Amino acid sequence: PAEWVGQRPPVDGDWVKTFEDTFDGDSLDETKWTKCDDHFSKFFIYQEEHSYVEDGVLKLRAEKKAVDGRQYTSGQVESFGKWAQQYGYFEARVKLPTTRGFWPAFWLMPDRFVDGPSDQRSIWIRNSTQWGGMEFDIMEHLCEWGPGRNNVAVHWDGYRDDHKSWGTNKAFFGPTPDGWHNFGMLWEPGKLTWFIDGVKKAEWSNERVGSVPAYMKISLQLGGWATEDIDMGNIYQTYDIDYVRVWQKQEYIDNPPKQAPLPADRQAHIDKSAKDA
Numbered sequence: 001p002a003e004w005v006g007q008r009p010p011v012d013g014d015w016v017k018t019f020e021d022t023f024d025g026d027s028l029d030e031t032k033w034t035k036c037d038d039h040f041s042k043f044f045i046y047q048e049e050h051s052y053v054e055d056g057v058l059k060l061r062a063e064k065k066a067v068d069g070r071q072y073t074s075g076q077v078e079s080f081g082k083w084a085q086q087y088g089y090f091e092a093r094v095k096l097p098t099t100r101g102f103w104p105a106f107w108l109m110p111d112r113f114v115d116g117p118s119d120q121r122s123i124w125i126r127n128s129t130q131w132g133g134m135e136f137d138i139m140e141h142l143c144e145w146g147p148g149r150n151n152v153a154v155h156w157d158g159y160r161d162d163h164k165s166w167g168t169n170k171a172f173f174g175p176t177p178d179g180w181h182n183f184g185m186l187w188e189p190g191k192l193t194w195f196i197d198g199v200k201k202a203e204w205s206n207e208r209v210g211s212v213p214a215y216m217k218i219s220l221q222l223g224g225w226a227t228e229d230i231d232m233g234n235i236y237q238t239y240d241i242d243y244v245r246v247w248q249k250q251e252y253i254d255n256p257p258k259q260a261p262l263p264a265d266r267q268a269h270i271d272k273s274a275k276d277a
Helices: 120-127 250-254 264-276
Strands: 015-021 044-046 051-054 057-060 063-067 070-074 076-078 088-095 102-110 135-140 149-156 164-172 181-188 191-196 199-205 214-222 239-249
Touching: 015 250, 044 214, 057 076, 057 214, 070 214, 088 102, 088 135, 102 120, 120 264, 135 181, 149 191, 149 199, 164 199, 214 239, 239 250
Parallel strands: 044 070
Antiparallel strands: 015 239, 051 057, 057 239, 063 070, 076 214, 088 181, 088 239, 102 135, 102 214, 135 149, 149 164, 181 191, 191 199
16 A cells, blocks of 8 residues: 555545544553444344454454354444544554454444433434434455455445445455555545545445434454354454544534434434433
8 A cells, every 4th residue: 555545535635633543552442432242133242352452453353152142242342422523534454354254344323412312212313324324334344255355335214114225345455565454435425435545446426425423333243244154263363453543624624514404303302311311
């Protein structure tokens, strides 16, 4: 990769760095991230012990251990309730595992109110991919594919009957001398562009591109889409993250763009929950 990769976005503009974590030290910065200890997957469950910082690198690992009816445990960190941003350039430098059945990912989910009410229904409204919200998959790598192939995707309008999506699993990339790669996504009103090691790999323009601020998730998923056949001989490989950086255009800092409004009944619930809290 070119020397500038990771130091700035891959497109020109008046950019301001708004988030950075280089995972220095020996513990996760809990002002930026939360370790997850649950998941809906029928194959695995997240546990805090599987997300840790070592030698300046965030590491996510997996283990074959039966918990709550799942066969495996794994790690995930997220910035929910601590940091979110509407539009900008999001990038992570990572070293991917090769274990068949692993599904490392770097993605974004909606959060309308970073410090908003946290009762169960409010969480659902905050996170919903409806009403202008969107799931953004910056990097999803199925190790079963072998090296050099990435999936990018977006999902909106929930995950049931109204679910809609767009994406491609054919974003290819070559090797680097040290095995590290930079995966990034430029999020603009009505347009998304994905980059790997500073090179444009995919683009999608649509009026439905999300306008709701989003928080970051870094996860090591197992099974399901990634295959149920886990390579037990390599299960202790880790998904390594060197740093995460986010930039924002100065114009959006000076004049924050509008986001899609909530329906009146949902907004009323949020307002009441915030008042009660």
